[in-house]
Amino acid sequence: MKKIFYERVGETLFVDVLENGLTVYYLPKADYNRTFGLFTTKFGSLDTTFTPVGKLETKTFPEGIAHFLEHKLFEKKEGDVMYKFGALGAQTNAFTSFSRxxxxxxxxxxxxxxxxLLLDFVQEPYFTAENVTKEQGIIQQEIQMYQDESDWRLFAGLLSRMYPNSPLAADIAGTPATIDAxxxxxxxxxxxTFYQPKNMNLFLTGPFDVEKMSNFVRENQAKKDFVNSEVIKRETVKASEPISGETLALEVAMPKFALGLRGEDKLPENPxxxxxxxxxxxLYLDLLFAPTSQLYEKLYQSGLIDDSFETSFEFDERFHFVALSGDTENPEKLSEVLQEALKSYKIESDFSEEHLDLLKRDTLGDYFSSLNSLEYIANQFSSALYDKVSFFELPEILSKLTLTEISDNAEKFIQEMKVVEFTILPK
Structure with a gap:
């Protein structure tokens, strides 16, 4: 087992790779009274086309199957696992993303x-035709509920137009038709295929003894037999050309606008x-559009944006994109201003060393505050980004990041990006 001390954050992390390939992270927290565990597989809604273990040919499965499988693992022959956690005085949950x-x-x-219980219920599947049929109705109702949420429809609509004819264009939960299949x-x-130990990691944090807990996990895993692990052959995300300028009419009081920038530049391989x-x-987005920027103030005062305006950079091994969205009375004008700022950022007064220093301090403040949340730390270690570089290295890397490096990376993105607009209009 490897022990790593991160002086900047004052945290000691233990990393253990078991004989079956499972990677386990232990983060002892002696001053806490709560233990948190997260068991993750690198399998999400994008993984619908792959070569199943033991097979030779690639196969495409219905959209939403990763999320469906997540639901079904809680149901066993003897009942719902959630009740077992409740009897132990614990809370439990699960979630599915594009890749996890x-x-x-x-x-x-x-x-x-x-x-x-966490290890056992995830590693002991129980699927029958009867319980699959029962779950189909439950998830189809869940899918229908989202159709009335305009903010969700805005984001989903933008994604479907940025990445047409790809798994990214589909709801993580699938559609009623795909769930039925x-x-x-x-x-x-x-x-x-995807729940083999080599494709998974376990993160445990709390007031436990690391040696005792690691022996406990090792003994649990040593009792189990798993399908011989193979290299998983996944399909890359292949999308058609983006579709821009479309609108959708819903029961909303004000138009909702989203601008998407599909990244086409080659990502660095070094972690x-x-x-x-x-x-x-x-930081590029924050320099231009955070509430600390002059441009944000100008847009807000002119009425082009309100408190709903937000920006995000979504990132994964197989895709990356920028999304800017919010309620606005003038989607066309807002789109024009945003695109102009994104492309001419070098001459914007907000793109400065002083502003960058301010944002770095804010980011580091948020980062150190987040270290009080066991759940937040665990979620970071389950993500694709921190497979090979630790979340605890972020402050050191952030503090050394220069305005020139930000500009160079932004320039690469801008040169290759594909722009998509999507608007929801009041009926």
């Missing part, structure tokens, strides 16, 4: 039984450079 599925618990008591056999094929790239793009 994570299962978690949080508890103030019975930490060892909770760890055992999922079978128990499909679930087992997906499970056996540290990759983290620098992500930080650069986030």
């Amino acid at each position: 599925t994570s299962y978690l618990f949080s508890t103030q008591e019975n930490s060892y039984p909770c760890v055992e 999922i079978t128990a056999e499909d679930l087992y094929e997906n499970y056996e 540290v450079e990759l983290l620098k790239y992500k930080l650069s793009m986030s």
Whole structure:
């Protein structure tokens, strides 16, 4: 087991790679009274086309299957696992993203039984035709509920137009039709391919003894047999040309506008450079559009944006894009101003060393505040970005990041990006 001390943040992390390939992170927190566990597989909504374990040919599965599988793992022959966690005094949940599925618990008591239950229920699937049919109705209702949420429809609409004819264009939960097509056999094929220990990681943090906890996890895993692991052959994200300028009419009081910038530039392969790239793009957006910028103040005072305006840089191994969105009475004018600022950022007064120093201090302040949240730390270690570079290295990398590096990374992105506009108009 490897022990790493991060002086800047005062944290000691233990990393253990078990014989079956599972990577386990232990972050002891002696001053806390709660233990938090997160068990993650590198399998999300993008993984619909791949070569199933033991097979030779590539196969495409229905959209939404990763999320469906997440739901079904909680149901066992003897009942719902959530009740078992409740009996131990713990809370549990799970979530699916584009590239990850994570299962978690949080508890103030019975930490060892909770760890055992987390490992066992995720590693012991139980799918039948009957319980699949039952779940289909539940998830289809869940999908329908989102159709009335205008902010969700704005983001989903933007994605579907930035990445047409790709898994990114589909809802993570799928559609009623694709959910109806999922079978128990499909679930087992997906499970056996992606839920192998080499494709997973476990993060545990709390007031436990590391040596005792690591022995406990090792003993649990040593009792189990797994399908022989293979290199997973996934399809890359292949999307058609973006579709821009479309609108959708919904019951909203004011138009909702979204501007998407699909990244086409080649991402760095070095993990540290990759983290620098992500930080650069986030700071690039903040320099131009954060509430600390003059441009934000100008847009706000003119009525082109309100408190709903937000920017984000979404990043994964297989895609990256910028999204800017908000409520506005004049979508056309807002789009024009935003695009002009994005391309002529070098002459903007907000793009300065002084502003960067201010944003760095704000970012570091938020970062150190986030270290009080066990759940937040665990989620960072489950992400794709921190597989090879630690989340605890972020302050050091951020503090050394220069305005020139931010400009260089932004320039690469801008030169290759594809622009998409999507608007929701009042009926």
